[in-house]
Amino acid sequence: MQIWVNGALRGADAARVSVLDHGLTVGDGVFETVKAAQGRTFALTRHLDRLTRSARGLGLPDPDLDEVRRACAAVVEANPVPLGRLRITYTGGLSPLGSDRGDAGPTLVVALGESARRPDTTAVITVPWTRNEHSAVAGLKTTSYAENVVALAKAHGEGASEALFANTAGQLCEGTGSNVFVVVDGQLHTPPLASGCLGGITRALTVEWTGAHETTLPLDVLESAEEIFLTSTLRDVQAVHRVDGRQLTPAPGPVTAKAMRIFDERAGSDLDP
Helix, strand or coil, rough: CCEEEEEEEEECCCCCCCCCCCHHHHHCCEEEEEEECEEEEEEEEHHHHHHHHHHHHCCCCCCHHHHHHHHHHHHHHHHHCEEEEEEEEEEECHHHHHHHCCCCCEEEEEEEEEECCCCEEEEEEEEEEEEECCCCCCCECCCCCCCHHHHHHHHHHHCCCCCEEECCCCCCEEEEECCEEEECCCCEEEEHHHHHCCHHHHHHHHHHHHEEEEECCEEEHHHCCCEEEECCCCEEEEEEEEEEECCCCCCCCCHHHHHHHHHHHHHHHHCCC
16 A cells, blocks of 8 residues: 655555654544545545635644645555545644644645445444534544544444434434435435534535435434435445334335435536536
């Protein structure tokens, strides 16, 4: 594996950052995951726009997007895979121990790992922990991912691939690495950004392409929704066949199946929508 670290490609054994990097010591960093298929990235411009928004939200300097694009191109070329997860990580860089940021400048790492196509349907669970929609980092894609690690491990322990959170108001919010859509009375809905969810790239495209409504929803909508699906960079649109102990049949249902078809067609015709 060839990994871009601060200006150059390096072999995996030589790709290192300091143990004092702020991204490691306090999680002071942001990241993006981009789908790379057959050597081509999808929606890269949208991902880089969000990387910049997240960096600004943390008070990091704007990333040099020309350099990030060069890094992405170099990594994709150096690591040919049929389907891959291209990970862009941008941190506060070398800093003193503690929360204060140093003045050495940010760290940029770009790596690519091979992925497999997701199944058409999956199981999810709800978890007792909440997203804080009032957090200073709400809506930012930061490297502070520990609560997602804990929740996803719980999901895997219960035979599911994703865990869904409510926010502090008891409203449906998001998954550990996905956005959630529900069908109620035949209409497609997804929580608004005000719920504290991340503004997912696939979520935004799905809303644009299907006309889904952004609606404040209680968590218990999952107990009665006619259909449920997830969206994310590597899931695209993925139907849910079980939430907690509730089975949803058929899965995918008709609204989900249509959304899957629309997304596949539109994404296939434009790699940078």
